[in-house]
Amino acid sequence: WKTRISPDRVHSSQTLIPKRKLCISAVYELLRSSGLPDVRERTLIAIKPDGVQRRLVGQIIHRFEQRGFKLVGLKMLQASQDVLSEHYCDLRTKPFYNSLVRYMTSGPLVVMVWEGHNVVQTSRTMVGNTNPAEAQAGTVRGDFSIHVSRNVVHASDSVEGAQKEIQLWFQTKDLLDWDSWDQTSTGDV
Numbered sequence: 001w002k003t004r005i006s007p008d009r010v011h012s013s014q015t016l017i018p019k020r021k022l023c024i025s026a027v028y029e030l031l032r033s034s035g036l037p038d039v040r041e042r043t044l045i046a047i048k049p050d051g052v053q054r055r056l057v058g059q060i061i062h063r064f065e066q067r068g069f070k071l072v073g074l075k076m077l078q079a080s081q082d083v084l085s086e087h088y089c090d091l092r093t094k095p096f097y098n099s100l101v102r103y104m105t106s107g108p109l110v111v112m113v114w115e116g117h118n119v120v121q122t123s124r125t126m127v128g129n130t131n132p133a134e135a136q137a138g139t140v141r142g143d144f145s146i147h148v149s150r151n152v153v154h155a156s157d158s159v160e161g162a163q164k165e166i167q168l169w170f171q172t173k174d175l176l177d178w179d180s181w182d183q184t185s186t187g188d189v
């Protein structure tokens with residue numbers, strides 16, 4: 001027990017923190033200050049009610065995992081009008097706004113936070129054009145939908161937008177900062 005814990009862990013005030021975690025934080029800090037890729041960029045992806053109804057949740061999650069992104073938050077919920085009016089505040093004056101809110105409240109959503117290098121822009125590419133009629137085959141919207149009013153997923157469209165949306169939909173305590181084994185030197189836990 002002792003030999004397993006002591007070489008790998010250090011005391012920090014009340015808690016034991018894995019040394020490996022401290023090292024990883026230091027590496028991320030170094031990457032940030034050196035201008036190297038930010039592997040901790042995060043985005044909000046939501047599977048809309050039509051995606052849930054059509055049992056597409058697994059396939060959509062699979063695409064993000066397969067691409068190499070890391071899931072750090074996930075929940076299923078019924079969206080409130082209040083959250084949606086904040087989420088889509090830029091669209092409040094659009095003629096389709098009311099139908100958009102009806103659509104988004106018509107059933108449960110699966111809301112997720114994904115993390116990884118350039119995840120905001122790459123997710124937008126993976127999701128495809130807002131209008132599925134113009135979305136490329138191979139994208140989520142291009143493969144699973146045909147009309148803009150039922151376009152299956154939401155993806156944040158900028159890093160700043162993603163930060164706001166993540167704060168809107170998630171509490172910090174519900175996002176897990178877990179270590180990916182492929183970013184550590186051994187699989188020893």
Ligand SMILES: Nc1ncnc2c1ncn2[C@@H]1O[C@H](COP(=O)(O)OP(=O)(O)OP(=O)(O)O)[C@@H](O)[C@H]1O
Nearest residue numbers: 096100129130131148149150151153154155156157
């Ligand atoms: N003309 C339209 N008719 C019906 N619904 C629309 C129309 N335009 C947009 N929407 C709906 O509003 C959503 C938000 O539009 P927006 O312009 O933000 O597209 P988006 O950024 O691709 O989508 P999202 O923000 O949901 O990821 C669209 O995803 C779609 O569901």
Ligand SMILES: Nc1ccn([C@@H]2O[C@H](COP(=O)(O)OP(=O)(O)O)[C@@H](O)[C@H]2O)c(=O)n1
Nearest residue numbers: 096100129130148149150151153154155157
């Ligand atoms: N003409 C449009 C444009 C958007 N929308 C809906 O509004 C959502 C948000 O629009 P948006 O411009 O932020 O596009 P995305 O970010 O979703 O690609 C879209 O995903 C659609 O669901 C619509 O119903 N009709």
Ligand SMILES: [Mg+2]
Nearest residue numbers: 154155156157
């Ligand atoms: Mg949008």
